[in-house]
Amino acid sequence: NAGVTQTPKFRVLKTGQSMTLLCAQDMNHEYMYWYRQDPGMGLRLIHYSVGEGTTAKGEVPDGYNVSRLKKQNFLLGLESAAPSQTSVYFCASRYQNEQYFGPGTRLTVT
Amino acid sequence: EDQVTQSPEALRLQEGESSSLNCSYTVSGLRGLFWYRQDPGKGPEFLFTLYSAGEEKEKERLKATLTKKESFLHITAPKPEDSATYLCAVQARANSKLTFGKGITLSVRP
Numbered sequence: 433n434a435g436v437t438q439t440p441k442f443r444v445l446k447t448g449q450s451m452t453l454l455c456a457q458d459m460n461h462e463y464m465y466w467y468r469q470d471p472g473m474g475l476r477l478i479h480y481s482v483g484e485g486t487t488a489k490g491e492v493p494d495g496y497n498v499s500r501l502k503k504q505n506f507l508l509g510l511e512s513a514a515p516s517q518t519s520v521y522f523c524a525s526r527y528q529n530e531q532y533f534g535p536g537t538r539l540t541v542t
Numbered sequence: 543e544d545q546v547t548q549s550p551e552a553l554r555l556q557e558g559e560s561s562s563l564n565c566s567y568t569v570s571g572l573r574g575l576f577w578y579r580q581d582p583g584k585g586p587e588f589l590f591t592l593y594s595a596g597e598e599k600e601k602e603r604l605k606a607t608l609t610k611k612e613s614f615l616h617i618t619a620p621k622p623e624d625s626a627t628y629l630c631a632v633q634a635r636a637n638s639k640l641t642f643g644k645g646i647t648l649s650v651r652p
Contacts, residue, residue, distance in 0.1 A: 474644040
């Protein structure tokens, strides 16, 4: 069991570039989440999914899009990256009331 | 709007010096209160879920308690390996999202 994995681990983008972050879980969990973590701000929810084919907005969804085409994968897209999107991104999946987090992706936008 | 406030922001303890971390919350109907541990450069790791006032849970040197307004994470005789950031989060009955506090950074000196 790999748990929750995230790809890539690190990325540097220039303003205006696009990219996709991949989250994969092998625990057959229905719920999946994308968070960003910034110094002094705590974890903030970007988007989430309650099952395959569903997505919903969280607290800070602007500038991001998501897709959940397969149950085990949850993709986070940045169409036109901005310096304000420099952050550490965490994916999580949920079983009953417990969320299991991935190791994170550190993204820098210059 | 659900809110979580953790205090203090940082805590430095001597090995063996017991203390408590505070999590104050406001939520419209509590489904659960969660404690996570996060080590530098890693994703949060689940510790406890508390569901109702008066509930307590223990794991090694950690004990979590819950009232209607706050939760405490008591650390008994801490060791240097307990150094980490401890996150508190709440989930309202009405939704499947967690609201996180900003975390408490604990440092235990040998």
